[in-house]
Amino acid sequence: MPAPTIRHGGVGDLDGVIEVMNAAFDAQFGERWTRSQCAGILPMSGVELRIASLGASAPIGFSLMRTVADEAELLLIAVAPEARRRGIGQALLEDFIDRAIADGARHLHLEVRDGNPAIRMYHAAGFAVAGRRHEYYHGANGGHHDALTLRKTVES
Ligand SMILES: CC(C)(COP(=O)(O)OP(=O)(O)OC[C@H]1O[C@@H](n2cnc3c(N)ncnc32)[C@H](O)[C@@H]1OP(=O)(O)O)[C@@H](O)C(=O)NCCC(=O)NCCS
Incomplete structure:
Protein backbone atom coordinates (compact mmCIF):
# COMPACT_ATOMS: atom_id res chain seq x y z
CA MET A 1 0.00 0.00 0.00
CA PRO A 2 1.39 3.49 -0.84
CA ALA A 3 2.04 5.94 2.00
CA PRO A 4 -0.98 8.12 2.83
CA THR A 5 -0.98 11.83 2.18
CA ILE A 6 -2.50 14.10 4.78
CA ARG A 7 -3.95 17.44 3.76
CA HIS A 8 -6.22 20.23 4.94
CA GLY A 9 -9.91 19.38 4.56
CA GLY A 10 -13.06 21.45 4.15
CA VAL A 11 -16.83 21.27 3.75
CA GLY A 12 -16.35 19.60 0.36
CA ASP A 13 -14.77 16.61 2.11
CA LEU A 14 -17.69 15.98 4.44
CA ASP A 15 -19.32 13.23 2.31
CA GLY A 16 -16.10 11.19 2.46
CA ALA A 56 -6.32 10.72 -5.52
CA SER A 57 -8.65 8.33 -3.71
CA ALA A 58 -11.50 9.33 -1.42
CA PRO A 59 -10.60 9.85 2.27
CA ILE A 60 -9.51 6.71 4.12
CA GLY A 61 -9.06 8.54 7.38
CA PHE A 62 -9.42 11.95 8.98
CA SER A 63 -8.82 13.94 12.11
CA LEU A 64 -10.57 16.99 13.49
CA MET A 65 -8.66 19.33 15.79
CA ARG A 66 -9.12 22.64 17.55
CA THR A 67 -6.39 24.95 18.77
CA VAL A 68 -7.06 27.77 21.23
CA ALA A 69 -4.07 29.74 22.53
CA ASP A 70 -1.57 27.19 23.86
CA GLU A 71 -4.05 24.30 23.99
CA ALA A 72 -4.96 21.89 21.22
CA GLU A 73 -7.65 19.25 21.29
CA LEU A 74 -7.96 16.22 19.07
CA LEU A 75 -11.73 16.07 18.63
CA LEU A 76 -11.92 13.05 16.32
CA ILE A 77 -9.64 10.61 14.58
CA ALA A 78 -10.74 7.68 12.45
CA VAL A 79 -9.47 5.31 9.78
CA ALA A 80 -11.67 3.17 7.51
CA PRO A 81 -11.76 -0.42 8.83
CA GLU A 82 -10.22 -1.88 5.66
CA ALA A 83 -7.18 0.41 5.94
CA ARG A 84 -6.32 -0.14 9.61
CA ARG A 85 -3.10 -1.33 11.27
CA ARG A 86 -0.98 0.14 8.49
CA GLY A 87 0.18 3.25 10.31
CA ILE A 88 -2.46 5.69 9.02
CA GLY A 89 -3.92 6.42 12.47
CA GLN A 90 -0.46 7.04 13.85
CA ALA A 91 0.36 9.31 10.88
CA LEU A 92 -2.82 11.34 11.56
CA LEU A 93 -1.93 11.57 15.26
CA GLU A 94 1.61 12.76 14.49
CA ASP A 95 0.15 15.26 12.02
CA PHE A 96 -2.12 16.58 14.81
CA ILE A 97 0.84 16.95 17.18
CA ASP A 98 2.99 18.68 14.54
CA ARG A 99 0.24 21.11 13.54
CA ALA A 100 -0.68 21.88 17.15
CA ILE A 101 2.94 22.72 17.94
CA ALA A 102 3.25 24.81 14.77
CA ASP A 103 0.13 26.73 15.88
CA GLY A 104 1.76 27.49 19.24
CA ALA A 105 0.07 24.86 21.41
CA ARG A 106 1.94 23.27 24.30
CA HIS A 107 -0.86 21.39 26.02
CA LEU A 108 -2.48 18.72 23.87
CA HIS A 109 -5.52 16.77 24.97
CA LEU A 110 -8.24 14.43 23.81
CA GLU A 111 -11.11 12.35 25.12
CA VAL A 112 -11.37 8.65 24.37
CA ARG A 113 -13.79 5.96 25.47
CA ASP A 114 -12.36 3.84 28.24
CA GLY A 115 -11.46 0.53 26.59
CA ASN A 116 -10.99 1.91 23.08
CA PRO A 117 -7.94 0.18 21.50
CA ALA A 118 -6.82 3.61 20.26
CA ILE A 119 -5.54 4.29 23.80
CA ARG A 120 -2.48 2.19 22.99
CA MET A 121 -1.70 4.47 20.05
CA TYR A 122 -2.07 7.57 22.24
CA HIS A 123 0.20 6.17 24.96
CA ALA A 124 2.85 5.35 22.35
CA ALA A 125 2.72 9.01 21.23
CA GLY A 126 3.33 10.24 24.80
CA PHE A 127 -0.23 10.94 25.99
CA ALA A 128 -1.06 10.02 29.59
CA VAL A 129 -4.39 9.65 31.37
CA ALA A 130 -5.29 12.83 33.25
CA GLY A 131 -8.92 12.21 34.19
CA ARG A 132 -12.13 10.32 33.74
CA ARG A 133 -15.58 11.56 32.72
CA HIS A 134 -18.24 9.17 33.94
CA GLU A 135 -20.85 8.05 31.40
CA TYR A 136 -19.67 10.67 28.91
CA TYR A 137 -20.65 8.65 25.81
CA HIS A 138 -24.27 7.61 25.32
CA GLY A 139 -24.50 4.61 22.99
CA ALA A 140 -27.24 3.80 20.50
CA ASN A 141 -28.81 1.06 22.65
CA GLY A 142 -28.86 2.95 25.92
CA GLY A 143 -25.37 2.03 27.17
CA HIS A 144 -23.23 4.68 28.84
CA HIS A 145 -19.45 4.64 28.64
CA ASP A 146 -16.78 6.56 30.54
CA ALA A 147 -14.32 8.79 28.73
CA LEU A 148 -10.68 9.14 29.68
CA THR A 149 -9.01 12.52 29.23
CA LEU A 150 -5.49 12.12 27.89
CA ARG A 151 -2.89 14.86 27.92
CA LYS A 152 0.52 15.50 26.50
CA THR A 153 2.63 18.53 27.28
CA VAL A 154 5.18 19.61 24.73
CA GLU A 155 8.42 21.03 26.08
CA SER A 156 9.15 24.50 24.71
C1 LIG B 1 -7.95 4.25 16.34
C2 LIG B 1 -7.71 4.18 14.84
C3 LIG B 1 -7.80 5.59 14.27
C4 LIG B 1 -6.31 3.62 14.59
O1 LIG B 1 -6.07 3.66 13.19
P1 LIG B 1 -4.98 2.69 12.50
O2 LIG B 1 -4.69 3.24 11.15
O3 LIG B 1 -5.43 1.29 12.58
O4 LIG B 1 -3.74 2.90 13.49
P2 LIG B 1 -2.22 2.46 13.24
O5 LIG B 1 -2.16 1.40 12.20
O6 LIG B 1 -1.43 3.70 12.98
O7 LIG B 1 -1.87 1.83 14.66
C5 LIG B 1 -0.97 2.44 15.52
C6 LIG B 1 -0.87 1.65 16.80
O8 LIG B 1 -2.05 1.83 17.58
C7 LIG B 1 -2.35 0.61 18.28
N1 LIG B 1 -3.63 0.10 17.79
C8 LIG B 1 -4.40 0.62 16.80
N2 LIG B 1 -5.54 -0.10 16.65
C9 LIG B 1 -5.47 -1.09 17.57
C10 LIG B 1 -6.35 -2.16 17.93
N3 LIG B 1 -7.53 -2.34 17.32
N4 LIG B 1 -5.97 -2.99 18.93
C11 LIG B 1 -4.79 -2.81 19.56
N5 LIG B 1 -3.91 -1.82 19.27
C12 LIG B 1 -4.26 -0.97 18.30
C13 LIG B 1 -1.23 -0.36 17.98
O9 LIG B 1 -0.24 -0.18 18.94
C14 LIG B 1 -0.78 0.16 16.62
O10 LIG B 1 0.53 -0.19 16.30
P3 LIG B 1 0.84 -1.64 15.63
O11 LIG B 1 -0.15 -1.85 14.53
O12 LIG B 1 2.26 -1.49 15.16
O13 LIG B 1 0.65 -2.62 16.75
C15 LIG B 1 -8.74 3.23 14.16
O14 LIG B 1 -8.69 1.97 14.81
C16 LIG B 1 -10.16 3.75 14.19
O15 LIG B 1 -10.59 4.48 13.29
N6 LIG B 1 -10.92 3.37 15.23
C17 LIG B 1 -12.34 3.75 15.31
C18 LIG B 1 -12.47 5.22 15.61
C19 LIG B 1 -11.90 5.54 16.99
O16 LIG B 1 -12.19 4.84 17.96
N7 LIG B 1 -11.10 6.65 17.09
C20 LIG B 1 -10.45 7.02 18.33
C21 LIG B 1 -11.31 7.78 19.25
S1 LIG B 1 -11.74 9.42 18.64
Missing part, protein backbone atom coordinates in the same frame (compact mmCIF):
# COMPACT_ATOMS: atom_id res chain seq x y z
CA VAL A 17 -15.54 12.02 6.13
CA ILE A 18 -19.04 10.87 7.10
CA GLU A 19 -18.54 7.66 5.13
CA VAL A 20 -15.35 6.91 7.08
CA MET A 21 -16.99 8.06 10.34
CA ASN A 22 -19.97 5.73 9.96
CA ALA A 23 -17.79 2.77 9.04
CA ALA A 24 -15.20 3.47 11.74
CA PHE A 25 -17.28 4.13 14.86
CA ASP A 26 -19.53 1.46 16.29
CA ALA A 27 -22.90 3.09 17.05
CA GLN A 28 -23.16 1.17 20.32
CA PHE A 29 -20.52 3.43 21.93
CA GLY A 30 -21.87 6.87 21.02
CA GLU A 31 -18.54 8.33 19.85
CA ARG A 32 -19.65 9.12 16.29
CA TRP A 33 -20.46 12.68 15.21
CA THR A 34 -23.25 13.60 12.79
CA ARG A 35 -22.72 15.49 9.58
CA SER A 36 -24.37 18.59 11.03
CA GLN A 37 -22.11 18.47 14.10
CA CYS A 38 -19.08 18.36 11.78
CA ALA A 39 -20.42 21.08 9.47
CA GLY A 40 -21.26 23.24 12.48
CA ILE A 41 -17.80 23.15 14.01
CA LEU A 42 -15.78 23.56 10.81
CA PRO A 43 -16.21 27.35 10.49
CA MET A 44 -15.18 27.93 14.10
CA SER A 45 -11.93 29.65 14.86
CA GLY A 46 -8.99 27.29 15.37
CA VAL A 47 -10.77 24.21 14.01
CA GLU A 48 -9.10 22.17 11.30
CA LEU A 49 -10.12 19.04 9.45
CA ARG A 50 -7.27 16.83 8.17
CA ILE A 51 -7.81 14.24 5.49
CA ALA A 52 -5.73 11.10 4.88
CA SER A 53 -5.99 9.52 1.45
CA LEU A 54 -4.05 7.29 -0.86
CA GLY A 55 -3.21 9.15 -4.06
Whole structure:
Protein backbone atom coordinates (compact mmCIF):
# COMPACT_ATOMS: atom_id res chain seq x y z
CA MET A 1 0.00 0.00 0.00
CA PRO A 2 1.39 3.49 -0.84
CA ALA A 3 2.04 5.94 2.00
CA PRO A 4 -0.98 8.12 2.83
CA THR A 5 -0.98 11.83 2.18
CA ILE A 6 -2.50 14.10 4.78
CA ARG A 7 -3.95 17.44 3.76
CA HIS A 8 -6.22 20.23 4.94
CA GLY A 9 -9.91 19.38 4.56
CA GLY A 10 -13.06 21.45 4.15
CA VAL A 11 -16.83 21.27 3.75
CA GLY A 12 -16.35 19.60 0.36
CA ASP A 13 -14.77 16.61 2.11
CA LEU A 14 -17.69 15.98 4.44
CA ASP A 15 -19.32 13.23 2.31
CA GLY A 16 -16.10 11.19 2.46
CA VAL A 17 -15.54 12.02 6.13
CA ILE A 18 -19.04 10.87 7.10
CA GLU A 19 -18.54 7.66 5.13
CA VAL A 20 -15.35 6.91 7.08
CA MET A 21 -16.99 8.06 10.34
CA ASN A 22 -19.97 5.73 9.96
CA ALA A 23 -17.79 2.77 9.04
CA ALA A 24 -15.20 3.47 11.74
CA PHE A 25 -17.28 4.13 14.86
CA ASP A 26 -19.53 1.46 16.29
CA ALA A 27 -22.90 3.09 17.05
CA GLN A 28 -23.16 1.17 20.32
CA PHE A 29 -20.52 3.43 21.93
CA GLY A 30 -21.87 6.87 21.02
CA GLU A 31 -18.54 8.33 19.85
CA ARG A 32 -19.65 9.12 16.29
CA TRP A 33 -20.46 12.68 15.21
CA THR A 34 -23.25 13.60 12.79
CA ARG A 35 -22.72 15.49 9.58
CA SER A 36 -24.37 18.59 11.03
CA GLN A 37 -22.11 18.47 14.10
CA CYS A 38 -19.08 18.36 11.78
CA ALA A 39 -20.42 21.08 9.47
CA GLY A 40 -21.26 23.24 12.48
CA ILE A 41 -17.80 23.15 14.01
CA LEU A 42 -15.78 23.56 10.81
CA PRO A 43 -16.21 27.35 10.49
CA MET A 44 -15.18 27.93 14.10
CA SER A 45 -11.93 29.65 14.86
CA GLY A 46 -8.99 27.29 15.37
CA VAL A 47 -10.77 24.21 14.01
CA GLU A 48 -9.10 22.17 11.30
CA LEU A 49 -10.12 19.04 9.45
CA ARG A 50 -7.27 16.83 8.17
CA ILE A 51 -7.81 14.24 5.49
CA ALA A 52 -5.73 11.10 4.88
CA SER A 53 -5.99 9.52 1.45
CA LEU A 54 -4.05 7.29 -0.86
CA GLY A 55 -3.21 9.15 -4.06
CA ALA A 56 -6.32 10.72 -5.52
CA SER A 57 -8.65 8.33 -3.71
CA ALA A 58 -11.50 9.33 -1.42
CA PRO A 59 -10.60 9.85 2.27
CA ILE A 60 -9.51 6.71 4.12
CA GLY A 61 -9.06 8.54 7.38
CA PHE A 62 -9.42 11.95 8.98
CA SER A 63 -8.82 13.94 12.11
CA LEU A 64 -10.57 16.99 13.49
CA MET A 65 -8.66 19.33 15.79
CA ARG A 66 -9.12 22.64 17.55
CA THR A 67 -6.39 24.95 18.77
CA VAL A 68 -7.06 27.77 21.23
CA ALA A 69 -4.07 29.74 22.53
CA ASP A 70 -1.57 27.19 23.86
CA GLU A 71 -4.05 24.30 23.99
CA ALA A 72 -4.96 21.89 21.22
CA GLU A 73 -7.65 19.25 21.29
CA LEU A 74 -7.96 16.22 19.07
CA LEU A 75 -11.73 16.07 18.63
CA LEU A 76 -11.92 13.05 16.32
CA ILE A 77 -9.64 10.61 14.58
CA ALA A 78 -10.74 7.68 12.45
CA VAL A 79 -9.47 5.31 9.78
CA ALA A 80 -11.67 3.17 7.51
CA PRO A 81 -11.76 -0.42 8.83
CA GLU A 82 -10.22 -1.88 5.66
CA ALA A 83 -7.18 0.41 5.94
CA ARG A 84 -6.32 -0.14 9.61
CA ARG A 85 -3.10 -1.33 11.27
CA ARG A 86 -0.98 0.14 8.49
CA GLY A 87 0.18 3.25 10.31
CA ILE A 88 -2.46 5.69 9.02
CA GLY A 89 -3.92 6.42 12.47
CA GLN A 90 -0.46 7.04 13.85
CA ALA A 91 0.36 9.31 10.88
CA LEU A 92 -2.82 11.34 11.56
CA LEU A 93 -1.93 11.57 15.26
CA GLU A 94 1.61 12.76 14.49
CA ASP A 95 0.15 15.26 12.02
CA PHE A 96 -2.12 16.58 14.81
CA ILE A 97 0.84 16.95 17.18
CA ASP A 98 2.99 18.68 14.54
CA ARG A 99 0.24 21.11 13.54
CA ALA A 100 -0.68 21.88 17.15
CA ILE A 101 2.94 22.72 17.94
CA ALA A 102 3.25 24.81 14.77
CA ASP A 103 0.13 26.73 15.88
CA GLY A 104 1.76 27.49 19.24
CA ALA A 105 0.07 24.86 21.41
CA ARG A 106 1.94 23.27 24.30
CA HIS A 107 -0.86 21.39 26.02
CA LEU A 108 -2.48 18.72 23.87
CA HIS A 109 -5.52 16.77 24.97
CA LEU A 110 -8.24 14.43 23.81
CA GLU A 111 -11.11 12.35 25.12
CA VAL A 112 -11.37 8.65 24.37
CA ARG A 113 -13.79 5.96 25.47
CA ASP A 114 -12.36 3.84 28.24
CA GLY A 115 -11.46 0.53 26.59
CA ASN A 116 -10.99 1.91 23.08
CA PRO A 117 -7.94 0.18 21.50
CA ALA A 118 -6.82 3.61 20.26
CA ILE A 119 -5.54 4.29 23.80
CA ARG A 120 -2.48 2.19 22.99
CA MET A 121 -1.70 4.47 20.05
CA TYR A 122 -2.07 7.57 22.24
CA HIS A 123 0.20 6.17 24.96
CA ALA A 124 2.85 5.35 22.35
CA ALA A 125 2.72 9.01 21.23
CA GLY A 126 3.33 10.24 24.80
CA PHE A 127 -0.23 10.94 25.99
CA ALA A 128 -1.06 10.02 29.59
CA VAL A 129 -4.39 9.65 31.37
CA ALA A 130 -5.29 12.83 33.25
CA GLY A 131 -8.92 12.21 34.19
CA ARG A 132 -12.13 10.32 33.74
CA ARG A 133 -15.58 11.56 32.72
CA HIS A 134 -18.24 9.17 33.94
CA GLU A 135 -20.85 8.05 31.40
CA TYR A 136 -19.67 10.67 28.91
CA TYR A 137 -20.65 8.65 25.81
CA HIS A 138 -24.27 7.61 25.32
CA GLY A 139 -24.50 4.61 22.99
CA ALA A 140 -27.24 3.80 20.50
CA ASN A 141 -28.81 1.06 22.65
CA GLY A 142 -28.86 2.95 25.92
CA GLY A 143 -25.37 2.03 27.17
CA HIS A 144 -23.23 4.68 28.84
CA HIS A 145 -19.45 4.64 28.64
CA ASP A 146 -16.78 6.56 30.54
CA ALA A 147 -14.32 8.79 28.73
CA LEU A 148 -10.68 9.14 29.68
CA THR A 149 -9.01 12.52 29.23
CA LEU A 150 -5.49 12.12 27.89
CA ARG A 151 -2.89 14.86 27.92
CA LYS A 152 0.52 15.50 26.50
CA THR A 153 2.63 18.53 27.28
CA VAL A 154 5.18 19.61 24.73
CA GLU A 155 8.42 21.03 26.08
CA SER A 156 9.15 24.50 24.71
C1 LIG B 1 -7.95 4.25 16.34
C2 LIG B 1 -7.71 4.18 14.84
C3 LIG B 1 -7.80 5.59 14.27
C4 LIG B 1 -6.31 3.62 14.59
O1 LIG B 1 -6.07 3.66 13.19
P1 LIG B 1 -4.98 2.69 12.50
O2 LIG B 1 -4.69 3.24 11.15
O3 LIG B 1 -5.43 1.29 12.58
O4 LIG B 1 -3.74 2.90 13.49
P2 LIG B 1 -2.22 2.46 13.24
O5 LIG B 1 -2.16 1.40 12.20
O6 LIG B 1 -1.43 3.70 12.98
O7 LIG B 1 -1.87 1.83 14.66
C5 LIG B 1 -0.97 2.44 15.52
C6 LIG B 1 -0.87 1.65 16.80
O8 LIG B 1 -2.05 1.83 17.58
C7 LIG B 1 -2.35 0.61 18.28
N1 LIG B 1 -3.63 0.10 17.79
C8 LIG B 1 -4.40 0.62 16.80
N2 LIG B 1 -5.54 -0.10 16.65
C9 LIG B 1 -5.47 -1.09 17.57
C10 LIG B 1 -6.35 -2.16 17.93
N3 LIG B 1 -7.53 -2.34 17.32
N4 LIG B 1 -5.97 -2.99 18.93
C11 LIG B 1 -4.79 -2.81 19.56
N5 LIG B 1 -3.91 -1.82 19.27
C12 LIG B 1 -4.26 -0.97 18.30
C13 LIG B 1 -1.23 -0.36 17.98
O9 LIG B 1 -0.24 -0.18 18.94
C14 LIG B 1 -0.78 0.16 16.62
O10 LIG B 1 0.53 -0.19 16.30
P3 LIG B 1 0.84 -1.64 15.63
O11 LIG B 1 -0.15 -1.85 14.53
O12 LIG B 1 2.26 -1.49 15.16
O13 LIG B 1 0.65 -2.62 16.75
C15 LIG B 1 -8.74 3.23 14.16
O14 LIG B 1 -8.69 1.97 14.81
C16 LIG B 1 -10.16 3.75 14.19
O15 LIG B 1 -10.59 4.48 13.29
N6 LIG B 1 -10.92 3.37 15.23
C17 LIG B 1 -12.34 3.75 15.31
C18 LIG B 1 -12.47 5.22 15.61
C19 LIG B 1 -11.90 5.54 16.99
O16 LIG B 1 -12.19 4.84 17.96
N7 LIG B 1 -11.10 6.65 17.09
C20 LIG B 1 -10.45 7.02 18.33
C21 LIG B 1 -11.31 7.78 19.25
S1 LIG B 1 -11.74 9.42 18.64
